[in-house]
Amino acid sequence: MSSSLLAIIPARGGSKGLPRKNILPVGGKPLIAWTITAALEASSIDEVILSSDDDETIKLASEWGCNAPFVRPASLASDTASSIDVVLHALGMCPGFDYVALLQPTSPLRTSLDIDDAFKILNVSGANSCVSMCLAEESPFWMYRLRENMQLESLFPNQNVSRRQDLPPVYVLNGAIYIARVSWLLQSRSFISEDCVAHIMPRERSLDIDTADDFEELKRVIGDRKR
Template identity: 45%
Template sequence: MNIVAIIPARGGSKGLKRKNVLPLNGKPLIAYSIEAALNLGDVSRVIVSTDDEEIAEIAKQWGAEVPFLRPEYLASDTATTIDVLKHTIHFLKENEDFETDHVLLLQPTSPLRTEQHAREALDLYLNAGCPVVSVSLADTHPFLMRVKKEDYLIPFMELPDHKATRRQDLPEVYELNGAIYLTDYHHLMIENAIYTDKVIPYVMDKRSSVDIDDEIDFKLAEVLLIDGAV
């Protein structure tokens, strides 16, 4: 059984330029995900998919494989993560005759996701027999959200029980935090999806779920790492 860890790292980023290689608490951002993957004994290979020479070089320095530079059509804003994963699997099969059974997707923008998180999610996946995605409790409950209609605010979603107006009375809801995705060959290559009807959540705390999109996120992650919070 081959489990391949894939870390997608495009060179162009609009929210925070060159974020994947920016130094965060002494090492480039992408290094955190590479280290987390390398420390998992079940993972056969750790591959960074990038279109950028600098990212490729740094990824290699930190122990990841970069067997190709991503083609231009997969380096645009419109390229999907599914396309990037499928391209990697195709490349390994066509160029190295390497069969990929399972994929661990680690986004480089989640530096507070640790080896322990990845280990627990992988164990959950191997025991469950279906895709696993990492989530955290949603900051804002959808039943408390409002939309504007004809100058007035109306509920985004109707409460199942109109008496439930306090957050603690509402059902827990989760949001994808982008840190960990685990899936198999069939879902990716046949279903063209990471998951379909059945997926199991791996719940992470809010602090570990920081996803770096802009400078504020980067500063927050820096503070948490310096404080030894994770």
């Protein structure tokens, strides 16, 4: 029995860290086009839609082949609006899908194979959701809180590891892929749960664009790829 997967690309017009970041040109196309292209090339996705409040973003996304069936309400385009509320609104506007993927345009280096592999992991595992992760750059096993008297308090006091190579691997969300069963997501209102499974991506494809420095790093990475 086949299952249908809807991909939602959220891209509001406002951004404080890097103004208009979703439509800034990089590598010969707007930032959002990197995610649109990956989504359209993913064999697991049945439909790719945009959720945006911004006319220019909607126009650009449409030019790159992404469907924009609605305009996102202003109440869901503020700094305080949550991603899950944006997803649930989109599902209400575009019902009938078994699975939903949230693909943020600020993760431009995620590939169509990443999306397909994450969806495969979800189905093979029988879990309700799958998220993309990468190895953490800094291990929390060497992190501390500070008491009021400025004394150190280890986050993991029972772990006495002195060599980096002996540290257990730890992973962080990279924000590139969130996939879930729609029926479950409507009840849980979260992509993360105890039975959530992971698709591991390398750090070099896990760049998240939030600031001007991030954008400059993306330009460097894309430039290096072309050499």
